[in-house]
Structure formats: structure tokens, C-alpha cells
Amino acid sequence: MAKPTLDQWRMFKAVVEHGGFAGASAAVFKSQSTVHHAVQKLEAALQIKLLEVKGRKAFLTESGKLILRRAEFLIEEANKIESVANTLSEGVESTLKIAVDEVFPQPILYQALAKTSELYPLLKIDLIESVLTGANELLNNAVVDLAISSVPIYGISCSKLTDVEFIAVAHKNHPLNKYEEQLSFRDLKQHRQIVVRDSATHTNQDEGWLGADMRWTVSHLRNSIDMVSQNLGYAWLPFDQVAHLINDDTLKVLNLEQGITRPLNLYLMCNDVDRLGPAAQEFKDQLTAIIAAE
Incomplete structure (x- = not known):
């Protein structure tokens, strides 16, 4: 007896997804009789009943539910193999899409992009700046090829790149820098904090200690840096992006009892x-x- 083919599995899955043979026929661009015959051959080869037809609707049997779960994995792996083969046959991609958390050190990013462009001068770079889980969402939705994020996704290719040190700062004339004693979190709650909003559309997470009663939330890290530099509040900011402002005495590091700095791990991720x-x-x-050589 002939073994099931990948096309038969795909047609079976289409019947389930579209609730019947008519919908599956349109989805896979096959005649209704072809789809029906494929499912019959599949059932004959497996010697089990996969579907029950009631009117114009097709419903999974208990055995069909179990088989479908295994078939979906088989189809997904086959799609991946075909995608890899297409990539290899087409050669170099025309566009590289990358989502990068705004806290990632820009000199490292730009250096890597420049070196890549030297080897592939016709390559188009599509760089999307994100915050927190924004890069994850873009990767999950296949909008980008690679994502650099502080929130790792398990079950895919995910490796730690580096860590970024955040530091609590305020303008040199901010009232928090007038305290003679070390600052407690209770002291901080009396002043406005600038935090950065998660750029993902389906989450509601902000960057920073969220204990402040007075808080301004912005969409980009550069807005937070600008506001703190104009004495509009305090914030935890990446040290490498505000070091020059500390050195020229625009900003001062807050003298906290604890938590003056905190590390944030960054990861490089791709789906496959x-x-x-x-x-x-x-x-x-x-x-x-480049990071290894730092």
C-alpha cells in the first residue's frame, strides 16, 4: 500500500482548517474531488478514520485530532526545508531586516552594518528601533530576520550578545542632587521619573523603576535622555549613551542607597x-x- 504523501497531509490539514472540502479546495487550488480523494487515500494508508462528514462540514475524529497534531509538525518542518532550499537557490537576500532595542550600543551596531555592507554593497538594510518586547513581536510576526532584545525567546535561536549598564541620573540642578544624604526609593517617589514605553502593540510594560507617583512615559530612549537633560525628571539610562553628558556635568549620577546601576542582558535572536x-x-x-573583541 502506498505511503501518505506530503500533499495528502496538506490537503487533510486544509480540510480541517476550512471546515470542509469546498473551502479546502479553494485554499490549496485543487478540485474538490482531488482533495476528497487525497483524504480517502490517507485514511486507507493509515487504516483509521480521520474525518466525519456531517452535511457540508467535516469534523475530526478522536484519532484524527491526534494525527493532525503530528501532521502539523511534519508540514511545518517540510515548509522550513523548502524555505531553506529557496534561500540557498536564490543566493544573497536583497534586504536584511533587523529589529534592535534602542539601548543596544550604537557604535557596535553601525560597525557591524558597515562591515556587512562592504561585503554585500547592494544589500538594503531595514533597521527598526524598538523597546523591550517590541523586537520580539516583530520577530514573532516575521517582520524582521533578526532581533536584538533584552527579553529572550526560548525555543528559537537565541544567544546572549552583551549587557548594558543602566545608571540613575538627573540634571545637575535637579532637587535630587541637592540631598546631602543618600537617596532612598521613598525620596525618589516625590519626584518625576521619565520611563520608556514598550514598543510592542500587545503588551503594557515600561522600562525603569515604576515606583514613582509622578511619571512621564515616552516612546523613545532619546526622548527620555532629552527630558532628563532639560531637568524635567530623573531616569535610569544606559551609561554608554549618557557618559558624555555626565562628563560635561550636564547630568549627575544620583547618590542612591541601593540600585544606582543595574545590568540589562541583550540577546540576538532569529526564528531559524x-x-x-x-x-x-x-x-x-x-x-x-566585534563584541568579543571589546
């Missing part, structure tokens, strides 16, 4: 490393090498 094109692989390697 085997599906990355050569330019994406090169960028990934360049980024890792």
Missing part, C-alpha cells in the same frame, strides 16, 4: 538560523566578533 541568508549570517558573525 538555517533559513538566514548569507548577508544575515555575515551580520550575525560580525556583531558577535
Whole structure:
């Protein structure tokens, strides 16, 4: 007896997803009789009943439910293999799409992009700045090829890149810098904090200690830096992005009892490393090498 084919599995899955043979026929661009015959051959090969037809609707049997779960994994893996093959056959990708958390050190990012572009001068770079889980959402929705985020996604290719040190700062003339004693969190609650909003559309998470009663929430890290520099509040900011403002005495590090600094780990992620094109692989390697040499 002939073994089930991948096309038969796909047609079976389409029948389930579209509730019947008519909908499946339109979805897979096959005649209704072809889809019906494929499911019959599948059932004959497996010697079990997968579907029960009631009127124009098709319903999974208990055995069908179990088989479908396994079939979905098989189809997903087959799609990945086909995608990898397409990438290899097409050669270098025309566009590299990357989501990067705004706290990632920009000199490292720009250096990796420049080195990648030297090897692939016709490559288009689509860089999307994000905050917190914004990069994760873009990766999950297949909007980008790579994501740099502080929130790791488990079950995919995910490796730690580096960590960024955040430091509590305020303008040199801010009232918090007039205290003679070390500042407690109770002291901080009496003043406005600037925090950065998560750029993902389906979450409601902000960046920073959220104990402040007075709080301004902004969408970009640069807005937070500007506001703190104009003495509009205090914030925890990446040290490497405000070091020059501390050095020229625009900002001062808050003298806290605890938590003056805190590290934030950053991760490089992609859904499937085997599906990355050569330019994406090169960028990934360049980024890792530059950080290792730091």
C-alpha cells in the first residue's frame, strides 16, 4: 500500500482548517474531488478514520485530532526545508531586516552594518528601533530576520550578545542632587521619573523603576535622555549613551542607597538560523566578533 504523501497531509490539514472540502479546495487550488480523494487515500494508508462528514462540514475524529497534531509538525518542518532550499537557490537576500532595542550600543551596531555592507554593497538594510518586547513581536510576526532584545525567546535561536549598564541620573540642578544624604526609593517617589514605553502593540510594560507617583512615559530612549537633560525628571539610562553628558556635568549620577546601576542582558535572536541568508549570517558573525573583541 502506498505511503501518505506530503500533499495528502496538506490537503487533510486544509480540510480541517476550512471546515470542509469546498473551502479546502479553494485554499490549496485543487478540485474538490482531488482533495476528497487525497483524504480517502490517507485514511486507507493509515487504516483509521480521520474525518466525519456531517452535511457540508467535516469534523475530526478522536484519532484524527491526534494525527493532525503530528501532521502539523511534519508540514511545518517540510515548509522550513523548502524555505531553506529557496534561500540557498536564490543566493544573497536583497534586504536584511533587523529589529534592535534602542539601548543596544550604537557604535557596535553601525560597525557591524558597515562591515556587512562592504561585503554585500547592494544589500538594503531595514533597521527598526524598538523597546523591550517590541523586537520580539516583530520577530514573532516575521517582520524582521533578526532581533536584538533584552527579553529572550526560548525555543528559537537565541544567544546572549552583551549587557548594558543602566545608571540613575538627573540634571545637575535637579532637587535630587541637592540631598546631602543618600537617596532612598521613598525620596525618589516625590519626584518625576521619565520611563520608556514598550514598543510592542500587545503588551503594557515600561522600562525603569515604576515606583514613582509622578511619571512621564515616552516612546523613545532619546526622548527620555532629552527630558532628563532639560531637568524635567530623573531616569535610569544606559551609561554608554549618557557618559558624555555626565562628563560635561550636564547630568549627575544620583547618590542612591541601593540600585544606582543595574545590568540589562541583550540577546540576538532569529526564528531559524538555517533559513538566514548569507548577508544575515555575515551580520550575525560580525556583531558577535566585534563584541568579543571589546
